[in-house]
Amino acid sequence: MTGVSLKDIKKSYGGLEVVHGVDIEIDKGEFVVFVGPSGCGKSTLLRMIAGLEEITGGDLKIHGQRVNDVDPSNRGVAMVFQTYALYPHMTVDQNMGFGLRMNGTPKAEVAKRVSEAAKILQIEELLDRKPKQLSGGQRQRVAIGRAIVRHPQVFLFDEPLSNLDAELRVATRLELAKLHQKLAGSTMIYVTHDQVEAMTLADKIVVLRKGRVEQIGEPMELYENPANLFVAGFIGSPKMNFLDLEGGEGLTFRFKDASTVALSGDAAAQTAVLGLRADQMTLSEPDEGHFAGTVSVVERLGDSEFVYVTTEWGQELVVRVPGGTNTQMGVLTGVVLSGRTHFFDGEGRSFPVFRSLWTKADINRG
Amino acid sequence: MPHDASVSIRPPVLSPRMRRVLISVVLAAVCAVWIYPLLWMVSASLKDNAAIFANEGLIPERPSFENYVRAWKEANIGSYFFNTVFVTVGSVILVTIASSMMGYVLGRRRFVGRGLIFALIAFTIFVPQGYTIIPVFDLLTRMGLGQSLWGVMLATCGGSFVIFVLLFAGYFSQIPNELEEAAKMDGVSFIKTFWFVMLPLARPIVVTVVVMQTLYAWNDFLLPLVVTLANPSIRTLSVGVYAFRGENFIDWGGMTAASTISILPVVILFLFLQRYFIDGLAGAVKG
Ligand SMILES: Nc1ncnc2c1ncn2[C@@H]1O[C@H](COP(=O)(O)OP(=O)(O)OP(=O)(O)O)[C@@H](O)[C@H]1O
Numbered sequence: 204m205t206g207v208s209l210k211d212i213k214k215s216y217g218g219l220e221v222v223h224g225v226d227i228e229i230d231k232g233e234f235v236v237f238v239g240p241s242g243c244g245k246s247t248l249l250r251m252i253a254g255l256e257e258i259t260g261g262d263l264k265i266h267g268q269r270v271n272d273v274d275p276s277n278r279g280v281a282m283v284f285q286t287y288a289l290y291p292h293m294t295v296d297q298n299m300g301f302g303l304r305m306n307g308t309p310k311a312e313v314a315k316r317v318s319e320a321a322k323i324l325q326i327e328e329l330l331d332r333k334p335k336q337l338s339g340g341q342r343q344r345v346a347i348g349r350a351i352v353r354h355p356q357v358f359l360f361d362e363p364l365s366n367l368d369a370e371l372r373v374a375t376r377l378e379l380a381k382l383h384q385k386l387a388g389s390t391m392i393y394v395t396h397d398q399v400e401a402m403t404l405a406d407k408i409v410v411l412r413k414g415r416v417e418q419i420g421e422p423m424e425l426y427e428n429p430a431n432l433f434v435a436g437f438i439g440s441p442k443m444n445f446l447d448l449e450g451g452e453g454l455t456f457r458f459k460d461a462s463t464v465a466l467s468g469d470a471a472a473q474t475a476v477l478g479l480r481a482d483q484m485t486l487s488e489p490d491e492g493h494f495a496g497t498v499s500v501v502e503r504l505g506d507s508e509f510v511y512v513t514t515e516w517g518q519e520l521v522v523r524v525p526g527g528t529n530t531q532m533g534v535l536t537g538v539v540l541s542g543r544t545h546f547f548d549g550e551g552r553s554f555p556v557f558r559s560l561w562t563k564a565d566i567n568r569g
Numbered sequence: 570m571p572h573d574a575s576v577s578i579r580p581p582v583l584s585p586r587m588r589r590v591l592i593s594v595v596l597a598a599v600c601a602v603w604i605y606p607l608l609w610m611v612s613a614s615l616k617d618n619a620a621i622f623a624n625e626g627l628i629p630e631r632p633s634f635e636n637y638v639r640a641w642k643e644a645n646i647g648s649y650f651f652n653t654v655f656v657t658v659g660s661v662i663l664v665t666i667a668s669s670m671m672g673y674v675l676g677r678r679r680f681v682g683r684g685l686i687f688a689l690i691a692f693t694i695f696v697p698q699g700y701t702i703i704p705v706f707d708l709l710t711r712m713g714l715g716q717s718l719w720g721v722m723l724a725t726c727g728g729s730f731v732i733f734v735l736l737f738a739g740y741f742s743q744i745p746n747e748l749e750e751a752a753k754m755d756g757v758s759f760i761k762t763f764w765f766v767m768l769p770l771a772r773p774i775v776v777t778v779v780v781m782q783t784l785y786a787w788n789d790f791l792l793p794l795v796v797t798l799a800n801p802s803i804r805t806l807s808v809g810v811y812a813f814r815g816e817n818f819i820d821w822g823g824m825t826a827a828s829t830i831s832i833l834p835v836v837i838l839f840l841f842l843q844r845y846f847i848d849g850l851a852g853a854v855k856g
């Protein structure tokens with residue numbers, strides 16, 4: 204069943220269009236993350252769903268009903284703001300119950316719902332405090348609590364973790380995932396520019412760029428089969444390495460130095476860029492790889508090491524090697540392309556059709 | 570400065586403690602000059618008319634409350650007191666509500682002509698009160714309020730209304746949008762959001778406005794003098810005090826006693842609210 208459906212949604216500020224016709228289908232109960240770089244229109248999109256921004260064009264449906272012109276409070280959505288937006292002069296209890304009280308919900312019912320939400324979020328002992336007396340993480344919970352008491356069908360989160368420190372962010376991320384399970388059936392739409400949050404939380408990720416949808420899919424789907432260079436570079440950490448190919452004879456391509464690589468398959472001729480994640484390359488002796496480079500930096504993470512290699516044509520690549528390999532900086536090394544390789548054409552699109560072929564692509568040193 | 574440059578440490582001319590003492594003495598002297606007229610007034614109110622000009626210093630030799638009794642009874646101060654309370658309380662309520670609502674809309678809503686309204690409002694600050702008294706009186710008369718206490722009260726709302734609106738507008742414009750949006754998501758109406766969220770947040774400004782309007786309404790002289798010329802029964806205290814000035818003889822004792830009575834309430838109010846008041850002004854300035 205469809206929870207939220209966006210059809211050709213557009214948004215203009217004055218004459219300037221910032222969201223250019225977005226189509227997204229969100230199932231009921233799904234956890235969807237909108238992710239993209241700063242200024243791509245994530246917040247704008249979320250605020251249009253919330254009803255805080257007018258929709259310039261297209262249809263927004265919630266549970267099958269067109270709600271373009273429905274008041275925010277009547278859409279069955281609740282929003283958690285990045286800055287929490289708690290009312291500073293009210294206690295936690297009053298903050299959470301404020302909306303209900305203002306709309307004439309009986310006192311007993313308000314109290315019941317507030318204590319219910321407080322229990323879910325484990326903030327029962329904070330109910331009498333003012334927001335000023337709470338830590339960032341606690342404020343965040345209260346803000347979520349204020350959404351929960353309304354029993355919304357759709358939760359909207361705009362970068363709810365970005366004001367927290369790194370450790371708390373990870374902890375709260377986990378809490379959110381649990382919360383989604385506890386509130387089974389409620390749809391959650393979550394905005395972030397952090398692809399790790401997107402990967403870890405989402406049932407479905409929507410990657411946005413400059414007001415357009417680049418790709419929609421499950422986290423691993425986007426990771427394994429990015430539709431284009433942008434998604435490939437955005438999803439996954441460390442970033443995917445891109446190797447530009449220069450046309451050679453037939454299906455033999457040149458890297459930017461003299462090294463060559465031979466590709467096979469139907470669409471091989473259109474290939475312009477190879478994409479390899481850090482764990483899809485290995486290091487070798489300088490003359491045994493597809494090409495050679497110099498180790499510039501090594502980041503030791505314990506279980507693995509990220510080795511940054513500067514190629515002979517001056518590009519920096521990152522290669523993941525097992526922890527304890529103890530690669531030395533400044534040494535010459537060979538780089539072997541191995542494992543899964545992504546192929547992109549001159550426009551930056553990947554080749555979804557020939558994907559299976561390419562995984563077996565035979566890459567030889569020319 | 571290079572890192573190895575040596576910094577010579579000069580001992581201060583005065584120790585910090587001496588400096589504090591010196592500053593306190595200077596400030597106390599300034600305060601004394603400042604407060605002298607007030608002390609003179611209180612002192613005079615406790616003397617009889619002959620003693621006032623006998624140059625006997627601020628401490629009365631034979632203090633008496635006779636002036637107060639005379640002021641209260643004969644000069645009608647009792648009923649003027651009521652008039653003043655009516656004008657003050659009424660105008661404070663009206664001014665606070667109206668200026669906060671205007672400031673809210675001007676500070677937070679973008680609408681066509683907003684800049685123009687701001688400019689016009691700001692412009693009126695530069696029009697001296699004296700120039701507008703006659704037109705205001707004329708307006709009251711046309712509205713049939715020229716001879717009533719309600720008229721005095723309404724006219725008194727004018728005072729610093731514009732400044733209050735600007736104070737509120739400045740304060741409200743800094744409250745983050747999300748608060749309003751959160752209320753909107755909760756389905757809280759515009760008016761309720763204003764009343765239950767925004768106005769409580771603006772408490773420092775509310776207190777400032779209440780105190781300043783109270784002072785203004787309580788002490789205003791020129792406007793009530795003109796409006797009540799023809800009708801002594803609706804005089805306020807400040808005008809009533811002026812009536813001690815007879816044709817040939819000024820009853821200084823009665824006048825100072827009446828003055829002391831009239832400023833007592835505002836002094837008490839200030840003592841109670843000064844913390845909020847100063848917070849509010851500081852908040853409005855530092856933004
Ligand atoms: N009120 C406005 N008037 C004009 N342009 C706006 C307005 N609000 C947003 N924009 C523009 O719309 C685009 C999308 O903004 P939006 O806030 O949705 O970005 P975002 O993806 O949420 O970015 P961030 O990650 O920085 O929050 C931006 O280019 C921004 O400049």
Ligand SMILES: [Mg+2]
Pocket residue numbers: 245246247
């Ligand atoms: Mg944003």
